[in-house]
Amino acid sequence: MESKKSKEENNLGTLFFSLDYSFDANLLKVHVKKATNLPAMDIGGTSDPYVKLFFLPDKKRKLSTKKTNKKPIKVFGIYDYDRFGKHDSIGSVQIPLSSIDLAEPFCGMKPIKSLTQTTLGDICFSLRYVPTSGKMTVGILEAKNLKKMDAYGLSDPYVKIYLNRNGKRLKKKKTSVKKNTLTPYYNESFAFEVTQEQLQSVELVIKVVDHDQVGSNDPIGKVVLSKKATGQALKHWMGMINVPRRPVALWHTLEPDED
Template sequence: MPRIRSSPNSSLPNPNAPPITTTTISTTTIHTNTTVDPAAAAVAGFFNNLLNKIPLPRWAIYTIFACGALLILLICLCICKKCCCKGKKKKRQKKTDEKINLNGVNGKTTTALVQPDVTDVDYGATKEKQRGKFLYSLEYKAAQSELIVGIKQANSLKAMDLGGTSDPYVKVYILPDKSRTCETKVFRNTLNPVFNEQFTFQISKSSLLNSTAVMQVFDFNRFSKHNIIGELRLQLCDVDWNHVIEEWQDLAGPAKFEEENLGEICFSLRYVPTAGKLTVVILEAKNMKSMDIGGSSDPYVKVQLALDKRKWKKRKTSIKKKTLNPYYNESFTFDVSFEQIQRVNLVISVWDHDAMTRNDAMGKIFLGCDASGNQLRHWADMLSNPRRPVAQWHNLLSAEQVNSTLTLKKKIPLASKLPF
């Protein structure tokens, strides 16, 4: 390397001269050997040009690329995990199949297919037990020819509503006559209702041995069909009548041979105590029984008031031709004082109109303080909500059932003998 040195003109130092400084400058030359790949350079140039065309800063572009790569990675991980789970399930299924096949080789394959195993019977029984348990009592008084059916309580009923609960009530009747149907009150939002109600049926000793007591537990719904939770059917000929029967039983599913369906009717009630006005609005009916040869009917509704078990006032709707699902929306207003409302029964009956012959009864129900079950609840809701209409669907019963329970007298006494 070349060096530049500065030295004095004379070899002898001059004491008066300033000190001499020596400066050494070194120059280093660095040679770098770089080999550039033309293909890589072309690709890099292409991406640089592409990035330059995107109207975003470089950091934003890099962030988007990083997020996309992370998303793709997560998707790949989920797919791998799903494939692994499928593989494990297949292995488990193979193991269980192998176990079943090994247990099935017992030389009795044909018998196993024809006759259910004991485990199958137990499985079906557990299904029925899910409907709940029911406590009832039976007592027969031979001297009075009275059968007393006690509806005590239920436990662990099947939930029928979305909230995991039910609104249970019990319907009781005796087959095959079924001259009377009784209902308990409705219990709201419970699977363990305590009813403690008794119903008395007039039945002779000879008829008792050929009869069946039916106790059905329903879930109450105001604006739709009441769903059955379970039922008990007791053959009364198998009962020991020497003492009172009281026992728990598991509720069974509804029998295939259900009672005759006479249809349903929807109407609203409204009572204004200050004005003494009772308004009944017949809204509609559905699934009515066909009464004519063509499979249809001409239904109309009769609205009747009975005061002190005597026929009092009545009105009727228009006739709907050739239909089993009539729509009326007809309103009727009656003058009923606050003193009379406690002694009044409202009778709703549906009739099939015949031009040439006598009109046929299609179904009937009654409401009031003498009613029971859903009819009594509807009446109580009307009284507890004055000046407000309360609508509800009701299942129609036969005219014989209602008449035997209500026992109306034919004529109302003269005005001078009225108790009001």
């Protein structure tokens, strides 16, 4: 039996729309009619909703009748406009075009679904330490199953690397941004100077962030490694120390970023 909380999270309203495809002009016309029973996103108990339209697997791709292994999906992203900050995502509606007969105009209604995801994803990176030179090399390799941060069901992830000591940030670096993916591949390396003495007290923070062109970037999750860490993080840290000069690569499950 579905819990009351689960029902409330799934009760995000209904979107009414129509699709009309012209085979001659190779053009899809989308009419967003209305949305009903949207949740209140503002303190006053209302919302300022608007809808963004996306086309997957490529947001810039035009509708085509050519055969492809990737099935096109029309996505309606429903947002709450915020004048003073980042616009909040209410939910989304995804329409696989393969499930609709576009020979005739289509009028439909679909429940708006939440983008909530319980897991944040996993990241694989390598650590290498050379005691004689005091050089620590962090190799950001890839990530998978990242949390969906955008209404069209993808993210624009990049990785931040922080080297901290006693609560102070010593160094920070970041990877390039990978567009429209939940499985980014980076293969980028970053070097830090860390003495063997500092190695006993520093912490390394690997943070995955979703890049946003408008507003602030959203953290997806992080991994914190140090001599005081536990589990997989401690195993990786000690592996780096116990096997010097060789890169040690491991997968980690991202933890919530509470900063």
